[in-house]
Amino acid sequence: MARFSDCDILSINETNLKPQQLFSLPGYHIYRNDRQNKQGGGVLLAIRNNIKCFEIFNQTIEDNETLAVQIETFNGFLLIASIYIPPNAKLNCDVFQHLYKINNNCLILGDLNAALCTMGSKKTNAKGYQLQQLLADGFLQCIDNNLMTYARNNYEEKIDWILASQPTLSFIDNVETYPSLGLKEDHRPLTFHLNMSAELKPGSPRLSYNYKTADSKLYRSKLNDLLHKIDINQNITNAHQIETYVKELTESIVSATKTAIPLTNEKIKNFQISRITKNLIESKHRAFRQWKKTNSDANKKEYYNIKQLLNNSLRNDRIAYNGLFNFSLNLSNKNNT
Incomplete structure (x- = not known):
């Protein structure tokens, strides 16, 4: 993952994560659709945490494992979806149409296990014909190149796809593949530039506290009062409950800090880069x-x-x-x- 830490958005298929497993990447919001009750599968989107975004769709329909997030750009919202279709599943055109109906400005990424020779694959398989029908409907187009995205035992094929509506597709360039990560499936990571600007979250001012004049007795008293309001005997079993519990602890510490520790006269300023x-x-x-x-x-x-x-x-x-x-x-x- 460190190889792609410069990317603002990561789409990962076959995560093999289960709902009870925790996963995080520093600097990113994580959105997941984990496979239920079976091994393998799962899709994940990691969005840089300074980008305004929210989850809009999270379902598995006829084994089409799908996750979609809306990102706020200067030209309106962009839907970004990650889809994994296992080898024995059928490509469900209704899933793609539903995503397009949510937002006709959309970008869909994933391992579809579809080979389509007219779009750069070496041959056309059953799912390739299903992909061909989807493209024939006209609301989505694909990046037309011959970059092989899968390699195993001296066999190469293009089965991972970048689909998008217009004009989003026209903003995509510098599509590249990289050597596989050494995983069993030997998929090659696929990167590209999306030449549009996302709306960034406003940066919070960095405050400088004067700890030399802190009232430690008041800090302890205030923090104890706040912590006693938190149910320490609650049963925490999933990621949402952990996030809520951590948020309560963090807010308690911040509130006690603001009460008992005065600010210095100056805020820490960020300098402008040339x-x-x-x-x-x-x-x-x-x-x-x-x-x-x-x-x-x-x-x-x-x-x-x-x-x-x-x-x-x-x-x-x-x-x-x-x-x-x-x-x-x-x-x-x-x-x-």
Whole structure:
């Protein structure tokens, strides 16, 4: 997973997770549709936690394991779905039509186990003909390339698909596959760029507390009062109950902190990064993907060289911001005198 930590959205099929199992990725919201009462299967979407999103569909219909999330973009909502169809199941066109009816601006990703030679596969299987019928309906289109997404025992095939409505499909480029992760099924990870901007959650201000003047007695008293309101004997058996319990504890600590520990005079400020730094960030991401794709020493060296340049540029931006901030403070003080 670390190989794709730069991605804002991850779609994972055949997670093999069960409802009672916990799973998290730092920096991401996790949405899951776990297979019930049988081994294997399951789909997951991981969305960067600063992107506004919510789950809109979570069902398994005739073994089509489906999960969909709505993401807020500057052009309206975009539905992103992850679908896994096992080899012995039929591709259910009604599932795809239902997703399209929820939002006709949609992007559907998944291991459909469908091979369609007219769209880049080496042959056409039964599910490929079902996919062909779905595409013939006209509301969805697919990325038409010959990238093989599955390899085993010297056999390669394209069975993983990127489907989308228009104009979403036109925003997709740089579709690439990577060496398999060494798993039993030997699916090759598939990445692409979606050239549209998501609506980001507003960043909360980072507050600086003056712990030297904290009232520790008041803090303990307030925290104890709040913790006594939480049922410590409750039976916690699933992820939702754990999340609720953690939220109650966190809110108790935050409330006690605000009550007993005063703020310092200044909030911690985030400095603005320069255009040079932004370009280096993009270059670093491209270099990282190229290195992981080729696994060559030259690309590895290129990545670390850009990373060092980026660190230096960030340092210069920070110095420039602090100098400007101090200069503005000095001007303000002079005006007051």
